[in-house]
Amino acid sequence: MDPQQLLSCISACDACAQACDVCAASCLREADAAAMARCIALDIDCAQTCRLASAAMARDSVMAALICELCASICEACAEECDRHPMDHCKRCAQACASCARECRAMVSAGHRPFQDKPTGGPYAA
Template sequence: MDSPPPTTDRQRCIDACNACADACDRCAASCLREKDVQHMVRCISLDMDCAAACRFAAGAIARDSELVNTVCAMCAMVCHACAAQCETHDAAHCKACARACRDCAAACDRMGLAAVQAARPAAP
């Protein structure tokens, strides 16, 4: 059975997830080039977790997974944690990553809410 074509909101969320994953990859790579890498360990770790979560969420949305609500909620949670960590650093790559994470979290929150509303039975 083919997945339905993505709606605008679904495609926006997929795009936000992919953009966030890319920003997290760039941030982690840039953090590894910082002079005090030890100071960046948590940032790098969360970047890696966030990139993986975002790619997983983008795939779940594209596949029209029955678990999209749960996956998007998880992705938003990881994005919020990564953004909070990146915001503690002054590096431009961390600031850019934090913005991408906040955008992705908002898109995933909207997707999760839409999935919950769609699953609710119609009122009598």
């Protein structure tokens, strides 16, 4: 995999996590925060998954591709939810989530396949 593509994916994950944190905090300050419960919950899930994906890629984890596939799916769900709301913080979050999902899918399709069998070396070897 191209190191620049990997760095681009890590950067997208980091930016998405930050956008999700801002969105969740902003949603909590909305007049009807209870109406934003699904958005807030997805923001939290997405931010945490993006951080996990970024860290997995940075340390070249054998699970990085699998985590990135999960990250892309959660980012897509969060983008869809955020896009339903008119607030600027939700729109910015939806954009960051969509970008992160694209980067994660590109990283996986570029050759980092999800973990299928037991690793042949490293800390997970039998």
